[in-house]
């Protein structure tokens with residue numbers, strides 16, 4: 001008989017936290033999550049798995065906490081005594097990090113340190129394995145194409161600089177104290193649960209809303225940026241695989257396909273029955289409905305970043321060979337799933353509003 005494992009997830013209310021919680025519960029884990037106090041509900045993504053805390057033998061347990069609060073993290077860690085910690089919590093928006101650089105450093109860089117210190121303070125070095133949500137943004141101004149584990153980092157935002165610290169402190173605690181700490185260097189991964197202000201979800205939501213007559217236009221920034229987009233469901237499995245290895249290590253997870261924001265727009269609108277034609281240049285460029293000529297997409301410089309990451313393309317050979325990890329979802333299937341979910345969500349909202 002295998003013993004039931006206990007996992008602690010920071011960022012449990014986010015996209016990846018929601019997918020990972022379900023995945024671990026299905027594997028028979030007891031899952032503890034750290035959620036922030038908020039003046040309105042922030043648990044929408046984990047509604048389906050929420051368990052009443054009064055239930056005996058609950059397998060999904062939430063704790064109030066914050067990555068900026070060390071004593072709180074130590075207490076939760078002491079109470080939970082986790083076998084595995086997944087540090088997914090972060091101020092994760094690159095553009096927002098230029099506006100809140102200090103907070104981003106506090107939560108994203110020092111947050112990782114606080115968790116690793118909690119492991120040490122509580123003497124859990126031999127028991128607790130640690131996953132750090134590292135990112136392809138570390139590559140920033142790319143030094144090599146495609147990017148793999150040995151590619152030099154060159155962060156281009158306060159977010160990426162904070163994640164750089166978190167990456168190295170995880171490596172350092174592995175080397176200095178023997179903690180089983182692994183970095184997953186994950187390229188962009190999306191889903192219907194993706195936050196509405198990240199570009200993919202902003203696009204699929206707008207394509208759905210425009211086709212339902214609920215929105216006039218979509219305003220975007222740099223539509224020539226290119227990303228390696230996969231499905232969050234596939235990527236969280238890779239996180240778990242990293243913590244099942246005898247040795248901790250660092251791995252890139254990516255699909256190995258790069259697509260522009262512009263192409264993503266075309267794909268999303270095509271799923272709603274609209275072909276897009278581009279006209280003009282620079283900030284005057286517009287995306288028109290090919291049938292009616294109506295302008296649906298416009299450029300708004302407010303979405304430009306002070307320093308941009310123009311293109312990212314990952315090479316996940318190491319994860320494929322050592323973990324047996326493969327992405328399973330094509331970009332086409334991902335876009336279709338996201339658009340479909342947004343169409344259904346907006347239709348449901350309209351029915352509720354009408355009622």
Ligand code: NDP
Pocket residue numbers: 010011012013014015016017034035036038042065066067068087088089090091092093107133134135136185186187188189190195
């Ligand atoms: P989300 O933005 O969807 O979720 C972030 C989570 O962190 C939310 O639960 C949020 O809580 C929580 N959080 C934010 N600040 C704090 C804080 N100070 N203390 C505690 N919790 C906090 O991100 P994703 O799920 O997309 O990403 C998960 C992790 O992976 C992040 O660390 C991100 O930087 C990283 N990453 C993501 C990639 C992607 O493409 N999705 C790629 C590579 C790395 P609340 O719900 O209250 O806001």
Ligand code: GDR
Pocket residue numbers: 092093094095134135136137186187188189197198199200202219220221222223225226227261303304305308309310
């Ligand atoms: P990214 O994701 O910065 O890669 O970080 P995002 O979807 O925000 O941007 C991707 C690219 O699209 C361009 N872009 C726009 N972006 C947003 N958000 N809104 C727009 O209107 C818009 N127009 C064009 C951006 O300039 C950029 O080049 C995500 C986050 O999940 C991070 O936490 C994670 O570490 C990385 O992915 C990997």
